[in-house]
Amino acid sequence: MTGILRRFLDNPGMIGAIAPSSPALAKAMAQQIGKGVAVFEIGAGTGAITRQILKSALSGPLVVFEQDHFFVESLRRRIGQIRVVEGLFHDTVVGLDEIPDALVIVSSVPFVSLSKILRFKTVEAICHILAASPNRCLIQYTYFDRPPFVPRQSSLHWRRLGRVWANIPPATVWELRAEIDPEMDG
Numbered sequence: 001m002t003g004i005l006r007r008f009l010d011n012p013g014m015i016g017a018i019a020p021s022s023p024a025l026a027k028a029m030a031q032q033i034g035k036g037v038a039v040f041e042i043g044a045g046t047g048a049i050t051r052q053i054l055k056s057a058l059s060g061p062l063v064v065f066e067q068d069h070f071f072v073e074s075l076r077r078r079i080g081q082i083r084v085v086e087g088l089f090h091d092t093v094v095g096l097d098e099i100p101d102a103l104v105i106v107s108s109v110p111f112v113s114l115s116k117i118l119r120f121k122t123v124e125a126i127c128h129i130l131a132a133s134p135n136r137c138l139i140q141y142t143y144f145d146r147p148p149f150v151p152r153q154s155s156l157h158w159r160r161l162g163r164v165w166a167n168i169p170p171a172t173v174w175e176l177r178a179e180i181d182p183e184m185d186g
């Protein structure tokens with residue numbers, strides 16, 4: 001049995017997948033990262049997307065957030081050169097010294113299967129970070145062809161980036177970012 005399937009059987013709502021992200025999905029996520037930005041990856045799991053992020057032209061710092069102890073140990077053992085923060089994103093992100101202005105949050109969080117309270121806290125933490133700067137965005141995939149969640153902040157908007165068929169199951173990649181208000185700009 002693969003690591004992720006075993007973890008899924010123990011905690012299906014939190015893990016949310018029975019197979020790692022495919023190379024095609026990992027590439028589609030990682031290619032959204034521009035030059036010189038910092039990256040937070042939430043829910044790195046087996047590290048399929050993490051490895052692709054490291055392979056692509058990552059030039060800023062990468063911090064990985066993962067709540068599952070088995071995956072944390074495995075990420076630390078197998079992908080040595082990254083900072084892995086163990087715990088829930090909304091709890092652990094407040095412990096960072098600073099949040100860079102130019103930031104891409106790459107997420108595999110299974111919003112559909114998370115408990116209601118955890119979904120609320122995770123969405124609030126992500127949206128609070130994004131709403132503070134238009135230089136930040138969230139890259140997130142879903143297995144259904146609709147946006148992952150509805151942000152409370154009216155400044156935040158989803159953009160559908162594309163569908164990746166070569167994944168189990170096929171996935172849609174989305175971007176969420178704050179739109180600059182033209183009346184406030186300049």
Ligand SMILES: C[S@@+](CC[C@H](N)C(=O)[O-])C[C@H]1O[C@@H](n2cnc3c(N)ncnc32)[C@H](O)[C@@H]1O
Nearest residue numbers: 017020021043045046048066067068088089108
């Ligand atoms: C779909 S799985 C991993 C997908 C990953 N791309 C892969 O290929 O293995 C989602 C992961 O998100 C983690 N996770 C879920 N909610 C989280 C949260 N609030 N904070 C940190 N990690 C979380 C789970 O532990 C799980 O490892």
